[in-house]
Amino acid sequence: MDFFPIFMRLEGRPCLVVGGGPIAYRKVSLLRKAHARVTVVSPALCGELQALKGQDAIEHLARGFEDDDVVDRVLVIAATDDQQVNRRVSELCMQRSIPVNVVDQPELCGFITPSMVDRSPLQVAISTGGSSPVLARLFRSRIESFIPAAYGRLAALVEGYRLRVKERIADGELRRRFWERLLEGPVTELFLSGREDAAREALDRAVETGLDQRDSGGEVFLVGAGPGDPDLLTFRALRLMQLADVVVHDNLVSPAILELVRRDAEMIYAGKKRNQHTLPQEDINRLLVRLAKEGKRVLRLKGGDPFIFGRGGEEIDTLMQEGIPFQVVPGITAAAGCAAFAGIPLTHRDYAQALVFATGHLRDGTIDLNWNMLAQPRQTVVFYMGLLGLPVICREMIDHGMPSNTPAALVEQGTTQNQRVMVGTLETLPEIVKDHDVQPPTLIIVGEVVTLHERLQWFKPGTDHTAESLFSTHGQVHHHRVGTGGKP
Template sequence: MEFLPISWRLQGKQALVVGGGDVALRKGRLLHRSGAVLSVVAPDVCDELRHLVAEGQGHLRERPFDAADLAGSSLVICATDDSAVNAQIADLAAAENIPVNVVDNPSLGDFIFPAIVDRSPVLISISSSGASPVLARKLRSQLESTLPARWGRLADLMAKFRQPLKDKLDNVGARRLFWEQALDSPIVEKVLAGKDSEAEVLLAEAIDSADSDKLSQGEVYLVGAGPGDPDLLTFRALRLLQKADVVLYDRLVGKGIVDLARRDAEMVYVGKARDKHALPQDNINELLVHYARQGKKVCRLKGGDPFIFGRGGEEIDLIVQEGINFQVVPGITAASGCAAYGGIPLTHRDHAQSVRFVTGHRQDGTVTLDWEHLVSETETVVFYMGLVGLRQICDQLMAHGRKGDTPIALVSRGTTDLQEVITGTLATLPDDIEGREIHAPTLIIVGSVVSLHPKFGWFK
């Protein structure tokens, strides 16, 4: 993150704009709306910018910039059409420790202007860190079309009832949970429909009946994070992740997904690398109960789907025994996600009429599977956690009747920007990858559907 997004109170503070054209005007409009006192310096100033200065009782100097113009300024905007002049002003401002913005050259300044979605008092800022203002404006236009204009009215209503709720509930966690529930209630629709008085009545009634003990009951969310790409997270998974007070996550959950959690949530890494867990499974189960018993909302974030080789059943078992409320949110399992991103349909009427998911994780140094039922030519077999046992998997399949020229794919870090798909046959793939550095997590797909990868592979 190159720039820290902050909200800056500028009411009554002097903002110096050097420049009088269209670019200076755009910055001047934003500063005027924020309540800043405009000070404009330029030989030629457009009429609208003049008007903004006068309306805000600012200062207009129709001449070239002078270093003395910096006096009393809380920030400086360099918006002339001369890059050398802009750079000179930026240096002078830096020497005076005054934050400066250099239009069209963010590297010379301290801050940049984001694209803004204004639903005052709700503001959404969108920035490309100066890389592409056009992209930021494009994202803004998309948000503008999806966010109702009355969101600001909703924020005002919540502000009005903050103190009454505080008087009712002295627990800050209970108050946060109350507002989360209120935002999922008919109160929101009343405000968006313009029925503010009805919304006030509903909110007052909800506060009157609010119960701190009920709001503070712990709960566990067992959430499937999918195979890696954050875009594959479900809406429900995202909502519960951002609601959680504590998040337990493992190695298979991508950083982009972990970063979606609430900033103030407690993040607990539990490892789960092959044969090297940061915490044993029993300890993870106990941690879920421990945090829930404290009245916290606990998200157990798991790669793929919790109930497909995710040991979700084991984790829920203790929660059920302890009588703790829980939810299970399915995720896109690795087989489905990696196959789709690898251009390998798991079923295809010309290749496979069924698919089987099995674990290739070794126990006591061996891969113990029902090999006789894994050799059908019309079935795709997907092995989870099979990288270390790849050679044994291939040998056993061939020993039990699968042909040596059967196509096989090894998918590494599937659905992410680092995805790699290595194809071969049962007879050749183990030797092909000998000595190569293969990054986990990996998935193995066996069957003639793998032959479609060169044709259907789309994700690079």
């Protein structure tokens, strides 16, 4: 470890910044956020620093750096474009054991400023020891996604209870366990979900009852896992996936997403695979109730969005009847995700002014849908769970007035590195499925917008999502042109 991580209290204390340009301004801004008393020494100031001087927010020494400028400073930053000045500042501070930072010159630094996630009073600092500030910023952006802004307000709330808890629980170890249980439990969840008054009430009750009284009530998180790519999960979904004690998941949730769930959580596979339902829906509803009544935080993880052909409404109806607390976290539905990654816009002013989602699930060998409504011009129809019933779907659409050469596409395992896009027509699509062993999950898109796929395809499985894919064809996709009988 080349640098010792430390947080310094600078409120009201004298700090020096040598330099008057934009970089110096950024350093001054950080020091002012810590309420330091900042002096800037520089013959001239940039506009931002000049404005701070006009507000009496900084002291300005309008000249070059002098050796005595470092005297009585608790922290010094050199941010000039003069290497000799920067080196002299560093030498003087090192001699006097004053913490010094020379911007972009770690070899002259006594300390470095990390990349920070600021949720004051909660702060996270990330450093690579000066070797790669860009990498530190990339890590910061990832950590940012896991720390909602409300955590700062939560930390401030908890700060106000520290003395009361210390008086209530004298033993330091027991006090630590109390805070761990509290901050991993319902108080935090109430606060982060916007129910701040309820969180304060729960915190008051917890302080009064101390460590012995545990909250026995469970909760269910109904979370949409999106179409498959873990990067498409919402921030709230990721947070709840780390809180869950037990996970009830469907077949459509990708292994890469399951890897993001809390490691010690119990995993329960609920099935929902074609013709192979491990648990009937009624049993899933009862399972969620039972687990929650056991005091567990239950993650009901569903592919796509739980309220779009996910039967989420049935599950929360049961939870409401049983008085079980729950949250619903929407996910990117398969139609939006798969179409976007296939380069097929679901609406387009030249091709489709309406969009319809339909289920293609067979029941007793048929599909009972309003075919007259679906077989309309200038609209896009997306069929979920329609692979087995594809011949029926294509036949009914044609029989109800849709031209047999209407463009249609299959998107298999959309948004993942195994994505395949197959394009044909209502007439040729069933044969394409036979020829290429298409497997679920597969989405069916019908409408003139499908013709845009060849021009707009951008995602190339097996490569980074970069601009180069805009100029490439799908290496592992069998691409079928409309009107060619489904042959490549």
